[in-house]
Amino acid sequence: MARCPHHGRVRPLAAAAAALLAGTAIVSTAVVATSSTSGAASRVDSNRLWGADRYKTAAATAERYAASAGPIETVIVASGTAFADALAATPLSRVRNAPILLSSPDVLPDATRDFIKRHPVTDIIIAGGTKAVSSGVEATLAGLIVGEPERIDGADRYGTVVNIARQIEAAKVSDYCSDGRRTVLVATGEQFADALALSPLAFAGPHPVLLTRPDQLPAALKEFLADYRIEQVLIAGGPAAVTPAVETELSALGIKVQRLWGQDRFETAAVLAEALAEGCFESDEFGLADGRNFPDALVGGPLLGLRRAPLLLSGPSLPDATRRTLAGPVPDAGVVGLTIFGGRQAVSDAAAATAADALLGVKRTCDPRTDAAGVPREVTVQPLDGSLVVRWKAPATVGSAPPTGYRLRYRPAGGQWTTVDNVNSPSTIAGLRNVVLYEVQVAATGSGYEAWSPSSYATPSEAATATVSSRSGGLAGATATGAVRQVAYSAAAKCPPAIR
Structure with missing residues (x-):
């Protein structure tokens, strides 16, 4: 990745800022050493911003923002x-210059209230209607300042985001990476997956973030584009999330359209991060947040945008697309910052360690996904229209007997598992919802073969094409070409020492 011009990026802050967080959240800092591999980081400075829940994580992140951009006189409170x-x-x-804090719909969390009390806040902006942040919470917020909070809402989510965008003067809307075109960011309003990684760019621009229906631009969005004389739209997400019909509408308005997307939210974030690193962001710092849920990633956006650092997505284990991006060339082979948003259930220590390994250019003498006896190897998941094709290789033998068969399980990320027995590779999981992230694991059967493989993730999509034969029962043998590798990397902690 080519080094970009300096844009006033703020270096990672000292751990001393954590003292402000007493009773609110925890900041842990570690230094991961070192590598002399060409094109790799010489050192990774890793820190984790987190609390016991999303509200405390948001407050911890806001404290880190305030330590750099303070004094904080305005905060934004959102659902x-x-x-x-x-x-x-x-x-x-x-x-x-307002960090984003979170509230539950009906009760203001202590962490949010305490942050406001600790800082010289005189203005509070509530983003969203009373279903998102109730009148009761608004009254509690009013008691923390002189005057009344300002609420920005609309008839629906599409109207609300436009009304928020209108708080930004048209003259302040930036071009994209110095290309001379006034640019806004657009994602589907149906779900958050593709929009997560936009937040640092939205802050750095600033670029208004607008939401669209999958196949039609909302009227309020079209009016905004005309009123603000927008020249370019950057769409995050594939044609299943935002259809070509929306692109056609935008083009008919005389607006240039660019689309950045991958096969799932992890790859979309990676594509966007690489584009930013090559075009307008510094690439010696990265953020990492849970891609299965939205709060940590969104509240991290202002801090990363302030530092001009892209956001990548993870889960309990590190997705392959994220690892590949982190393993790319690092300018000057110097010190690279890695800020992790959320606790260990959101982004595990294993995922964090794998991310640091990728930045350092470290290679291990083993891969715990494949070398553990009894665990199926090289599990891949290919997204199709309403289905997933799962492939794997036989595990290392336990004792003298091979496995007697295989089973797999799948779920919407964070949901309930569905287990199917007596399957073979390749197998197709049919009847799935498009644009929903699924987690898949495979296990062999037989004595000593009970361990599930590390999770792999993929998102079914109408845009995917393959020839698949199916039968009733939800699973089928399949032959497909162009498989997309969706392997999630596990920790290397149980491997032998690293080699360089």
């Missing part, structure tokens, strides 16, 4: 249970 308002508020965070 911790819905993604749209916090996402749309990210560029407003830049304009008002």
Whole structure:
């Protein structure tokens, strides 16, 4: 990745800022050493911003933002249970120098209240209507300042995000990576997956973030584009999330359209991160957040945008697309910062260690996904239209007997498992919902063969094409070409020492 011009990026802050977080959240800092591999980081400075829940994590992240951009006189409060308002508020965070805090719909969390009390806050902006942040919470917030909070809402999520965007003066809307075109960011309003990684760019621009229906631009969005004389739209997500019909509408308005996307949310984030690193962001710092849920990623957007650092997505284990991006060339082979948003259930220590290994250019003498006896090897998941094709290789033998068969299980990420017995590779999981992230594991059967493989993730999509034969029961043998590798990497902690 080519080194970009300096844009006033803020270096990672000293761990001393954690003292402000007493009773709110925990910041842990570690230094991961070292590598002399060409094109790799010489050292990774890794720190984790987290709390016991999403509200405390948001407050911890806001403290780190305040330590760099303070004093903080304005805060934005958005729902911790819905993604749209916090996402749309990210560029407003830049304009008002206001970190984003979260609230439950009916009760103001202690962590959010305590942050406001600790700082010289005089203005509070509530992003979203009373279903998102209730009148009761608004009254509690009013008791923390002189005056009344300002609420920005609309008839629906599409109207709300436009009204938030209108708080930014048209003259302040930036071009994309110095290309001279006034640019906004667009993602589907149906779900948060593709929008997560937009937040640092939205802040850095600033670029308003607008939401669209999958196959039609909302009227409020079209009016905004005309009123603000927008020249370019950057779409995050594939044609299943935002259809070509929307592109056609935008083009008919005389607007240039660019689309950045991958096969799932992890790959979309990686594609966007690489584009930013090559075009307009510094690439010696990265953020890493849970891709299966939205709060940690969105509240991290202002901090990363301030540092001009891209956001990548993970889960309990590190997706292959994220690892590949982190393993790319690092300018000057110097010190690279890695900020992890959320606790260990969101981004595990294993995923963090694998991310640091990738930045350092470290290679291990083993791969715990494949070398553990009894665990199926090289599990891949290919997304199709309404289905997933799962492939794997036989595990290392336990004792003298090979496995007697295989079973697999799958679930919407974070949901309930569905287990299917007596399957063979390749197998197809049919009847799935498109644009939903699924987690898949495979296990062999027989004495000593009970361990499940590390999770792999993929998202079914109408845009995927393959020839698949199916039968009733939800699983089928399949032959497909162009498989997309969706392997999630596990920790290397149980491997022998690293080699360089």
